[in-house]
Amino acid sequence: MIDLGQYSVLAALVLALIAAGLGVAAYRTRREDLLLSTRHAVMAAAFFTSLACLGIIYAFVVGDYQMEYIWGNSDRDMPLFYRLGALWGGQSGSILFWGWLLAMYSTGVAIRHRKDDLRLMAPAYVTLMTVLAFFLAIVNFASNPFRRGAFVQPDGVGLNPLLQHPAMVIHPPCLYMGLIGFTVPFAIAVGALVSGQLGNEWMKKARFWALVAWLFLGVGNILGGMWAYQELGWGGYWAWDPVENAAFMPWLAATAFVHSVMIQERKQMLRIWNMVLILVTFNLTVFGTFITRSGMISSVHSFAQSAVGYWFAGFLIVSAAFSIVMIAIRAKDLRSQHHLDSFFSRESTFLLNNLILLGGAFAVLWGTVSPMVIEGIRGVRISLGPPFFNQIMVPVGLALLLLMGVGPLVPWRRANWASMRRTFLIPTVLGIVAVAILYFMGVAHAYALVTFSFCAFVLWTIISEFHRGIRARRSSSGENPIKALGQLFVKGQRRYGGYIIHLGVVVIFIGFAGAAFNKQAETTLKPGETWNFRDYQLTYRGLRVENTPSVESVAADVLLEENQQPQAILLPRKDWYRKNKQLASEVAIHSTLGSDLYVILASFEDATEEASLKLYWNPLVSWYWIGGIVMVIGGILVLLPLNRRRTPIGA
């Protein structure tokens, strides 16, 4: 198995290089048959990368502990589900896995764009295969998961218990799908830059793949938050950790891109800007990978420091330099002749949205790298924690939220002040009424009130857009409201799917606002004692000890009542993993739509059975997860091939 894997990664590397070479030849000779060969070589490289991944999975399943990677990331007691996840649980396996995802994306490109312009696609394949070759070179020469250990081990050390969580099996692939996915729009952009095919063609192809990657990256980030929330035990889901930031920055830049392409489509404007955005997004993903893998920035997520960091540093320098040079060469051809008609128009709201998104991305970038910069210049080590990011990103987020409501109300080209007053009247009043009601209900937090008010505004905008769309369809075709709604998603797929994504964002912001009211408390209880916290009564009923061959687990048995009504039995616990000699606390969460009650067993006394509990009361957290689901639904509505009469140029 080891040999098969070794040969597979080598074959895949060679094929990726061959595909890149064929792509160059196809571009230079303009020969379609060479482009066909390129596409076949892409698929062959994908086949061998898949074979290598299957080899690792097989080794995990049968427990081939002569491979260091298998030994270091699994053991015989691990459930199959987690053994599959162990493929990307460690450094070398995850790099192979990245390569595999890129190979799959490349195959997708080779199929979806099989009939597309050679001049655009040949350089795109070359780019994709160069990046793939880079990952496979690391796998072959720097961090090889097929490496044999010094001894044949009877059993593995197991996966870090913190990583044994369902979200941890899904979160990394989603995140990687997002991060590596931006290679595709980048490759298509390179195709446009190299060939000079700088019209809307490249942008429409790139947009599809950028949306796919954007969706995965968003979901990956939310799932990562879910893992942190349930597993790390500090009561929150986002900590502005450098690795979280690394995945968040490209998401912000890509969000700007998926909005600004609409301006290019309508007005032939912002052509340089869109090109720059997609190059920036890709380079931010490379930068993020670099800081995560190099161990340069200390973070809870850091992989072991390793030479792989240098590989990514080199890659980042090459890709950034290449991007800058290509933009410089093509800047003249990308300049647009059109100008905005009016300062007060839909176009300006898009520009503002882009500017704020990029401003946010660079603020996060600054917060992430400035500790290093300052250490380099002044020799003092500093750190910028969550307060720094929250101070910036809360206003940035709120501005974006408001724009989401304002944008659709402002007409294209030029807004008429009198009609604007009419359209804005109802949502503005609605927002103010929402603030007034909540204030009299006792909500007295400025940011939270503003958030709820903006949410009401945006919600009204979304509903009225659907209302208008349905009314228009009914009057023109006499459809019933349900059918009209369905047809909106078919005919105006991107627009109305986009509104569903916006709806998800509104729901997410409601979840964010809840965090303004978080409370925490801690206490030590003897068995039988009851703790009153707000409307809750927590009765501690003693310790429960459970032993399995691999884990020794101690749980505090807590009966949760709300207003004297029994709600749940909470079992926050501490697990001792014998083999890893590692302690892992497992929190207990009682989650409702209104709030989460989040209980940690901080410590316990064996003799007296006294238990110290830490409790977080987190209002509206569920809305964050629900909003994430709504966003996914919206994203799928945008991407699904609903409109079958779609022309190759796109609807």
Next chain:
Amino acid sequence: MNSEEPTKSSARSGRARFLIGFLIVLAAVGVLVFRGARNAMVYYIAVSGLLAKPLNDDLDGLRVRGVVVPGSIDRQELVLKFKLTDGTESIPVTYRGVIPDTFGEDGEVVVEGAMTQAGFEASFLMAKCPSKYEAEMDGEGGPPPASKPA
């Protein structure tokens, strides 16, 4: 933007307005970053550097990194006391809250908080796991199987 004239303004003045708008947004983000950095900056300091500072200095918002002195850990319910050393000198640390799972003797920790007469009052404690998610495999430390023969 309240004085939008219905008459067509020239491209030049339109562009100037956009430029002003852009500058306003940039300035706003800039101010936020600058203010945020000033308020939220936390200084890393070594144990001996901390002891060298006079106590009346501004000793809030510090991050101290060091190693837990073996045998110095005293846990009582939710209060944790231990000594933190950088190899030469050590300070007493008091921390109230949930102790990270990876906290232990000889382990590397980062505490954040303020220095007082009684010692370091930590509001935040981060314990670094010696092998984070994976043992060091690519470094010069040698492959882990050698250190744990069957």
